[in-house]
Amino acid sequence: MKLDNSVAAVVTGGASGLGAATARALAAKGVKVAIFDMQAEKGEAVAAEIGGVFCEVNVTSDDSVDAGFAKARAAHGQERVLVCCAGTGNAMKTASRSKEDGSIKHFSLQAFDWLIQINLIGTFRCVAKSAAGMLTLDPLEDGERGAMVMTASVAAEDGQIGQAAYSASKGGVVGMTLPIARDLMGEGIRINTILPGIFETPLMQGAPQNVKDALAASVPFPKRLGNPPEYAHLALTMIENGYFNGEDVRLDGAIRMAPR
Numbered sequence: 001m002k003l004d005n006s007v008a009a010v011v012t013g014g015a016s017g018l019g020a021a022t023a024r025a026l027a028a029k030g031v032k033v034a035i036f037d038m039q040a041e042k043g044e045a046v047a048a049e050i051g052g053v054f055c056e057v058n059v060t061s062d063d064s065v066d067a068g069f070a071k072a073r074a075a076h077g078q079e080r081v082l083v084c085c086a087g088t089g090n091a092m093k094t095a096s097r098s099k100e101d102g103s104i105k106h107f108s109l110q111a112f113d114w115l116i117q118i119n120l121i122g123t124f125r126c127v128a129k130s131a132a133g134m135l136t137l138d139p140l141e142d143g144e145r146g147a148m149v150m151t152a153s154v155a156a157e158d159g160q161i162g163q164a165a166y167s168a169s170k171g172g173v174v175g176m177t178l179p180i181a182r183d184l185m186g187e188g189i190r191i192n193t194i195l196p197g198i199f200e201t202p203l204m205q206g207a208p209q210n211v212k213d214a215l216a217a218s219v220p221f222p223k224r225l226g227n228p229p230e231y232a233h234l235a236l237t238m239i240e241n242g243y244f245n246g247e248d249v250r251l252d253g254a255i256r257m258a259p260r
Contacts, residue, residue, distance in 0.1 A: 001147050001239055003029040009081035010072055012036040012126055015043035017201035019085030021228030022235050024050055034072030059086045059122030069129055078137055082130040082148040083235055087119045091162035112165040119169035123150055134189050145188040147239040152195045154250055158257040174248045181246030190245040192238040197252025199226035219253040
């Protein structure tokens with residue numbers, strides 16, 4: 001797909017980190033970008049910077065996502081591009097014993113469900129609603145109507161201690177990539193997934209420097225954290241390369257996560 005000012009895009013989680021970098025990269029190509037996020041101040045700032053539109057959206061809500069797409073499409077028309085970066089994480093062992101008093105507890109099922117609702121179901125909600133919109137578009141010369149990118153994590157394949165819920169949510173994203181590609185193949189809509197490793201995101205920026213240094217040293221090469229523009233570069237490659245479809249790709253400096 002050629003990216004220019006004839007194309008509209010929606011980026012979820014576009015107010016910061018990987019999503020903001022992708023929104024900027026799309027806008028640099030001339031694409032009209034709408035940002036879905038719950039961080040209104042940051043989202044408005046990025047939208048103003050790139051000449052886009054901000055939509056305050058909670059991906060766990062049908063009504064919120066519908067309103068976001070309605071606002072984005074009113075401003076830019078039906079999107080041909082969707083990039084899903086909205087997500088979060090938590091960590092707790094499936095079951096554990098307290099070192100202090102020997103008490104036993106298990107992973108909160110409410111917390112497990114919360115993570116699945118955001119990372120997995122929230123992603124599918126946006127994909128399904130965007131795909132339905134793309135079906136209304138006339139195909140381009142090569143028969144293509146749209147292209148989508150989802151975000152998983154290397155934790156989908158080698159989750160660490162305490163990451164059962166997070167790995168399940170991201171593994172679900174990987175698992176639905178090929179079926180969605182097959183669902184949409186007759187309509188000219190492609191979809192791929194990126195599995196980022198350890199990236200320099202707002203969440204990581206809050207970590208102590210010695211922790212970040214240790215994480216960077218664990219990456220085979222290059223021995224550093226990933227930069228959001230590197231994620232954006234791969235996302236744009238997946239969108240622009242018309243033969244890229246149904247794939248999940250690690251972007252991680254060859255790291256394989258240890259148990260802890």
